Amino acid sequence: QKEVEQNSGPLSVPEGAIASLNCTYSDRGSQSFFWYRQYSGKSPELIMFIYSNGDKEDGRFTAQLNKASQYVSLLIRDSQPSDSATYLCAVNMGNFGNEKLTFGTGTRLTIIP
Amino acid sequence: DADVTQTPRNRITKTGKRIMLECSQTKGHDRMYWYRQDPGLGLRLIYYSFDVKDINKGEISDGYSVSRQAQAKFSLSLESAIPNQTALYFCATSDLGGQETQYFGPGTRLLVL
Numbered sequence: 001q002k003e004v005e006q007n008s009g010p011l012s013v014p015e016g017a018i019a020s021l022n023c024t025y026s027d028r029g030s031q032s033f034f035w036y037r038q039y040s041g042k043s044p045e046l047i048m049f050i051y052s053n054g055d056k057e058d059g060r061f062t063a064q065l066n067k068a069s070q071y072v073s074l075l076i077r078d079s080q081p082s083d084s085a086t087y088l089c090a091v092n093m094g095n096f097g098n099e100k101l102t103f104g105t106g107t108r109l110t111i112i113p
Numbered sequence: 114d115a116d117v118t119q120t121p122r123n124r125i126t127k128t129g130k131r132i133m134l135e136c137s138q139t140k141g142h143d144r145m146y147w148y149r150q151d152p153g154l155g156l157r158l159i160y161y162s163f164d165v166k167d168i169n170k171g172e173i174s175d176g177y178s179v180s181r182q183a184q185a186k187f188s189l190s191l192e193s194a195i196p197n198q199t200a201l202y203f204c205a206t207s208d209l210g211g212q213e214t215q216y217f218g219p220g221t222r223l224l225v226l
Contacts, residue, residue, distance in 0.1 A: 008153070034214065037166075043203055043217040044156070069192035087157070090215075100146075101215055 004091050006104035015113050019076040023089030023104050026070070033072045034090040034101065035063060044088055048074070079111045116140045117218035119204050125224045126194050134189045134221050136204030144207045145172075145187040146215065148181060150201040156203065160188055194225045 003026045012051045013019040025033075031052045036044035050056045050072070055064045062075040071089070076083055086106040092099045117138045136145065147159040148171075155214050158171030162181040168179060176198060180188045191198055199221050205215040 041201075041220075043220050046214060046216070049214055100158065100161065103156040105153060 004089055004102050004104040006087075006089050006107045009106055009108040010110050012110045012112055015077050015079055015081060015111050017079055018071055018081065019079045019109055019111070021074040021076075021087050021089075021107050022071055023073070023091075024069075024071045025089075025091040025093075025102075027082055027091065027093045027102075028067075028070060030091045032092040033063070033065060034092075035061075035072075035074045036088040036090060037086055037105075038086045038106065040086075047087075049099055076109075082110045083107060084111045096105065117204060117206055117216055119202075119221050120217040121221060122219065125226065126225055127226050128193075128195055130194050132194055132223075133199050134191075134202055134204075136189070138185050138204075138206045138218075139184045140206055140208075140216060141184075142206040142208045142216075143184065146180065146205040146207075147177075147187070148203045148205065149173070149190045149198075150203060150220075151200050159189065164184045174197070191223075191225075199202045199223060199225045 005024045009041050034049045035047045037047050038044045050063045060077045064073045086108045087106040088106045090101040093102050120135045143164050146161045148156045150156050157173050159177050162168050164180045165181050178190045201220050203220050204218040207215045
C-alpha cells in the first residue's frame with residue numbers, strides 16, 4: 001500500500017513565527033510533490049509543487065524535499081492568522097502513464113494572534 | 114466563472130435513492146477525478162478518467178459509478194445511497210502534461226438519511 005503520512009495536529013504557531021509542516025511518503029520512485037491548503041468546508045487549493053530535482057521558494061512559502069529520508073516539508077515564514085487551515089500533502093505515485101496523486105490526511109495549522 | 118464547477122452544492126437524500134453529482138470544467142484538461150473526503154480520512158479517490166474513453170476505479174469505487182460524457186463533463190452516481198456515503202465530494206481535473214497538478218471544484222456536501 002503506497003502511503004502518504006502527516007501529523008494531524010493541531011499545530012499551533014504564534015503569529016509572525018515560522019510554521020513547519022512535514023509529510024512522509026512510501027514510494028521511493030515518486031517524482032513530484034504538492035502542498036494544498038484547505039479552509040474548513042472549502043476545496044483544496046494548490047500552494048506549491050516541487051519536483052525531485054530541488055527545493056522551491058515562493059513568497060513566504062518554502063517546500064523542501066529530502067529524498068533519502070522520503071519526506072517533504074513546507075515552511076511558512078511570518079505566519080499570519082489567514083494561514084490557519086488544514087494543509088494537505090500529496091505525492092504523485094504509480095507507474096509511468098498511470099500516475100495519480102495520493103493525499104495525506106492533512107495537518108491542521110492554527111496561527112495564534 | 115469558476116474553472117471547475119459541481120452541482121448540486123448540497124444534497125440531502127434518503128437511503129436507497131439514486132443520485133447523480135455532476136462536474137464540469139472549462140480548463141481543457143483531459144484528466145478528471147472524483148474524491149470523497151471524510152473527517153480524519155483525507156481525500157480518497159473514487160474514480161478517475163484520463164480521457165473520454167478511459168474510466169478507472171480508485172481505491173473506494175464500490176457503490177459508485179461514473180460517466181464521462183465529454184472532455185468537460187464527468188458525473189458520479191450513487192446507485193442506491195446508504196448513510197455511510199454521507200461525505201464531502203470533490204471533482205478535480207489535471208492536464209496530461211502537468212505533472213498531475215490537480216485543480217478542485219467547490220465540492221458537494223451529501224447527506225444520506
